[in-house]
Amino acid sequence: MDMESALRERSGSTCELCGSSEGLTVLDVSPDTVETAERCAMTCATCREQVERDAGPDAHHWRCLNESMWSEVPAVQVLAWRMLDRLSAESWARELLETLYLDEETLAWAQAGRADADADESGAGGPHLDSNGVVLEAGDTVTLTKDLVVKGAGFTAKRGTAVRGITLVTENPEHIEGRVSGQRIVILTKFVKKA
Numbered sequence: 001m002d003m004e005s006a007l008r009e010r011s012g013s014t015c016e017l018c019g020s021s022e023g024l025t026v027l028d029v030s031p032d033t034v035e036t037a038e039r040c041a042m043t044c045a046t047c048r049e050q051v052e053r054d055a056g057p058d059a060h061h062w063r064c065l066n067e068s069m070w071s072e073v074p075a076v077q078v079l080a081w082r083m084l085d086r087l088s089a090e091s092w093a094r095e096l097l098e099t100l101y102l103d104e105e106t107l108a109w110a111q112a113g114r115a116d117a118d119a120d121e122s123g124a125g126g127p128h129l130d131s132n133g134v135v136l137e138a139g140d141t142v143t144l145t146k147d148l149v150v151k152g153a154g155f156t157a158k159r160g161t162a163v164r165g166i167t168l169v170t171e172n173p174e175h176i177e178g179r180v181s182g183q184r185i186v187i188l189t190k191f192v193k194k195a
Contacts, residue, residue, distance in 0.1 A: 144157055
């Protein structure tokens with residue numbers, strides 16, 4: 001039995017990520033050069049394009065990971081972890097990522113793919129630094145160092161306001177996102193200090 005037939009049988013001829021039965025292809029997830037069924041997943045064209053970064057991730061489409069992340073297939077677990085990590089600006093994706101358990105080997109495999117993708121992306125430009133030069137990480141709490149007028153929201157975020165659970169804007173190391181007064185806003189890193 002060839003690999004595609006084995007994967008179709010394993011997946012029930014559906015995408016192992018979203019369940020679609022249209023445009024199925026084999027996606028190699030392996031860090032190795034040897035393709036095996038355990039290191040590949042059956043995916044639809046939509047999932048494949050977004051996993052391979054040919055299209056920006058459609059957050060609504062990836063809500064399917066709520067079910068597929070519990071697959072017993074390591075390649076599917078790795079893909080679920082990577083997509084949830086890419087969508088970590090979405091609160092639902094962060095929550096799912098926090099509940100997803102991967103054994104050490106599978107987690108290392110998933111993170112290795114993220115490191116490869118991060119190295120391939122241009123324009124990331126370095127670490128996110130607060131006003132004191134301290135490195136910021138996703139999930140940190142920061143404090144505003146000055147009053148910030150929030151355009152379009154009609155309020156001013158006051159100096160000293162704590163912003164919890166920030167997310168990093170990967171395209172720009174000078175921007176972070178956080179929730180202030182119930183609104184998700186973009187904040188310049190030069191106006192915050194790590195708490």
